[in-house]
Amino acid sequence: MTYSGIFKSMMLVASFTVLAYCKPSDPEPDVFVEREDALSIAQVRAFTASSVPTRIRITDAGKEGVFKLDQTDHTSTDNMGITLVTIKGYRYKREFTGSANGYWFGITESDDDIGPELQVAITATDDITIPDGTYTQITNANLRSNLTLRANPGKAIIRLPKSHVSLGALVSATDPNASLDNVMIDGLSWVVSSQEVGNYGTISIDGPSVSNLTIQNCNGDDSAAKDSTNWLTLKIQAGRTASNIIVRNNTVQAKRMACEIFNHDNFNVYAGKNIVVSGNTFYNCHFGISLSGPLDQLTVDNNYIKNCSLFGIEIAGAAQHVTITNNKFEGVFDKFLEGSNDGGGNGSIVGGMVISGNSTVGLCTGGIQLFNGGTVQFTKNVLKMTGMIELFSSTAGGTFTDNVIESSATKAIICDNSPNNTFANNTISNKTNAVNQATFLAYGSKATNNVLTGNKLIQGVGGKPYDAVLGASCKASMNYDGAGNPIP
Secondary structure, three states: OOHHHHHHHHHHHHHHHHHHHHOOOOOOOOEEEEEEEEEOHHHHHOOOOOEEEEEEEEOOOOOOEEEEEEOOOOOOOOOOOOEEEOOOOOEEEEOOOOOEEHHHHOOOOOOOOOHHHHHHHHHHOOEEEOOOEEEEOOOOEEOOOOEEEEOOOOOEEEEEOOOOOOEEEEOOOOOOOOEEEEEEEEOOEEEEOOOOOOOOOOEEEEOOEEEEEEEEOOEEEOOOOOOOOEEEEEEOOOOOOEEEEEEEOOEEEOOOEEEEEEOOOOOOOOOEEEEEEEOOEEEEEEEEEEEEOOEEEEEEEOOEEEEEEEEEEEEEEEEEEEEEEOOEEEEEEEEEEEEEEOOOOOOOOOOOOEEEOOEEOOOEEEEEEEEOOOOOEEEOOEEEEOOOEEEEOOOOOOEEEOOEEEEOOOOOEEEEOOOOOEEEOOEEEOOOOOOOOEEEEEEOOOOOOEEEEOOEEEOOOOOEEEEEEOOOOEEEEOOEOOOOOEOO
16 A cells, blocks of 8 residues: 555544544433422423432422422423423423312412413313402303312402303304213302303303203302393203203392203203202392203202392293292392293193292282193292282192282282182282282183182282182182181
8 A cells, every 4th residue: 555545544544533523422311310309380391401300399489389200191281280391391290189279270360361271270170279369351261071160159259351251161062972061160259340242141051961060159240240141051952961950059140140041952852850959049130040941850949039120930931840949039020930830731740840938028029920830739838929829721730728928919819721729728818909809819711620728818908809700610618818707
């Protein structure tokens, strides 16, 4: 080999040596170390060190807690509350028991819209507590199954300045699997001041099938709103169902309806079952409670209903197996009780509607209408009212016993083409009316075979204690007047 060839070979070897020497070395692999580092949330997210702690103690005020490294999770998003993700993609999960704190997710009083943060929290965990405070919400959050959303009653107030809706479940009717199951809303309060007209209410459920829904210990106030819809809306869409619905111990003012649950899109199908509305205070509404459409097993118990311009309690259209008990009515209504049981119009539901133990507070403006009440059982109610009790044709074969009915209308009770009802052991009075027609009146050719026995009938000026007109009939025996004298 020539000298020049040897020189070229030596230079080539030297070049390879230099290149080999200059090549970057492979990075050292990250090492997972059993230790606990104290870091802020921002420091966790920016963490790049190769020595990776298996636990981290968060130091941010109000969000303190221990997060544990989950080496198997490579997909969860960073929601700040219970999952933190480092810049390298490591995921730390909060260790906690019980309910998650909404503050962990950024739900704060200073936020101008907690809606997005509330949605993140609802997506992230099954049980959330909203801390005491006053919040602002503009965009609604969507409910999901297996969720509990809670607060200390009256201590967590959500103001709605631009929207009526706080919590919604609005699902396309084309989704055959849409459902909302096992949900509890407990202790939240809302103040609506929106000037917009909405289609729904503060809690709006329209679309999914619903089961095991409880709404309790909440408050609602829309006195500052120009326009408002409902506080609670639950609509059962065509092909969907609702069962085991409980609305209890809530205090609500709603300019339209405090509680509306309806099934208008499933003709002749009892798609809503086992609905309980109890222990609530509903006031200054158009409707306090409205349960409407083919619904089965309705219990409306121990509610306090005040000043509802239309109806206090409305049971409308094809409901069956209805129990209305121990409710109190106060103030001004059109009708404080509007009842319609078995909307087929034939009164065939066995037992009919049960109305028992209800009362008025002082003199109540308004009265009672019962359409399609079936063989209604109307017992032990104490009612002082300006209006009357009106029974219509498909309220037939009912029993009215042990009631105290004081009316200032021209008639205290009228059976308007309503037959075969029995009135026994009641006190029925329209004494304060200056132009009495009849304290009890059977009216129309279908109002036959109504029976009055053992009642105290206290009539107003003129008129009769009882009468039957236009083909009606009434069988009366052993009734007596206010002084205890028998009425012939």
